[in-house]
Amino acid sequence: MGYIEDFKSELPEFRQKTLDFYSGDMKMPAYKGYSGKFGSYAQKGGKASMLRLRMAGGRLTKDRLKYIADSIKKHNVDRAHFTTCETVQLHNLKPEAIFDIMEGGIDHNIITYGGGGDFPRNIMMSPLSGVDPDENFDVVPYVEAAATHLLSKINATMMPRKLKVCFSTGSANVPHATFRDLGFVARKDGLFDVYSAGGLGNNPRFGLLVGEAVDPANILYYIDAMRETFIAYGNYENRGKARSRYIQETLGEEGYVAAFKEKLTEVLAGDDLTIAVAPISIAKTGDGEISDARVIAQKQPGLYAVKYHPLGGNPAPEKFGEIYEVIKDMDDVELRISPDESVYIINLTASEAEKVLAVTNDGAKTLFETSVSCVGSSICQVGLRDSQGLLMALIDAAREAGIKDGALPQIHISGCTSSCGTHQTGIMGFNGATKLIDKKPQPAFNFHLGGCDTQGKEVMGEQIGIMLEKDIPEFIVSLGRMVQESGTDFETWFADHKDDVVELAKKYI
Secondary structure, X not given: XXXXXXXXXXXXXXXXXXXXXXXXXXXXXXXXXXXXXXXXXXXXXXXXXXXXXXXXXXXXXXXHHHHHHHXXXXXXXXXXXXXXXXXXXXXXXXXXXXXXXXXXXXXXXXXXXXXXXXXXXXXXXXXXXXXXXXXXXOOHHHHXXXXXXXXXXXXXXXXXXXXXXXXXXXXXXXXXXXXXXXXXXXXXXXXEEEEEOOEOOOOOEOOEEEEEEEOHHHHHHHHHHHHHHXXXXXXXXXXXXXXXXXXXXXXXXXXXXXXXXHHHHHHHOOOXXXXXXXXOOOOOXXXXXXXXXXEEEOOOOOOEEEEEOOHHHOOOOOHHHHHHHHHOOXXXXXXXXXXXXXXXXXXXXXXXXXXXXXXXXXXXXXXXXXXXXXXXXXXXXXXXXXXXXXXXXXXXXXXXXOOOOOOOOOOEEEOOXXXXXXXXXXOEEEEEEEEEEOOEEEEEEEEEEOOEOOOOOOEOOEEEEEEEHHHHHHHHHHHHHHHHHHOOOXXXXXXXXXXXXXXXXXXXX
């Protein structure tokens, strides 16, 4: 594959520039602009780096899992994170660890190329694709084909900034296909609907429907049409607006759809990009039964998936090795990373699921504890607030107050406006901010309420106001008690009590 050879040929330069940065011969902004292409950034303070391991669709196979576990052990990695883009991030790395893990990962189809910077990012998908009883069809083969195609475009000129592509198996819209740069939504008839020019963060936008009933064999044409549309109409003068969603402002919704279809026609008249993929079949069967809150029955009779959500999406580094030791001899088992920073271990028999439940029993115990947070300002160069610190404070406060499971929802926290914690899509979300108290800036978060990512019901959360960081645990506990006293769960209660949440929030805003 050409992109592999390109990647390998650029690694010596990456090595030298990284050493230059750590020796003080290259400044942080210049290194950040360069290193992102390789999926690595210096962390805040410039004393260590992170490495983003991209895997199409968040598929963490046993081979990849073992490689990561071995690398963690070899280099004494002390922090790992599952991201909302279905990747694994390793943190607090010194240069030799970065080089070794990056280069060795190639042999395990773990490619960090384009993991950051202005390049096509990891392709996402519904994490239970192929095993979900409610899915329209399995998108995994198309995810793999699209990922290979996009990786081949890493060195193409004039790429949109952070081109994000995803595939959804249905209306649950787990990877947010209807508000990405390009999203493919599986239909019941075996075809795709295609959405474009969506995105979260500043100036969030829902995607526009640019293709209906698209033959899956033609998905690469839509990917190239997306690129050509951006080349023609994207903003290359203002980096902050170099995203597809801003073209909606330039052209208008109808104008964007017309421009996309024009470029699609041009691409269709060019090189043959049709693909033929083989469906994935799972021959494995099981004969037992198991029931647990973290167990999902697959559409394959007798097989199950186990959900594991390490708090904050931060598994203990040794957990990779522990899980591998449990599943290494289990047929067809793999892990799938989810956009909510959970992982699903799929294709388990009932007896195998019991073993996986045991090795993953250190994760979230309630719905609230599955809340989502970006890595936060303690590590991220651009992060404004410690989103991880806030999440842990909220979990501790809810536990201490004895808030029951279901009384609080899954919330989403971002350390800044970039929405890496997807704060705009959750029923409750927070993003890092500053609040002036007696003319002095204080750590704070914007509070968002009422977001929804279900296809056909999409809405961005309404920004209610800014809360001081120190007041948010009290707000959350008060809300949990209010719902608990109603005798119902948050989702049921909220349908008729959104105004009560707003009134409670005003006490802290």
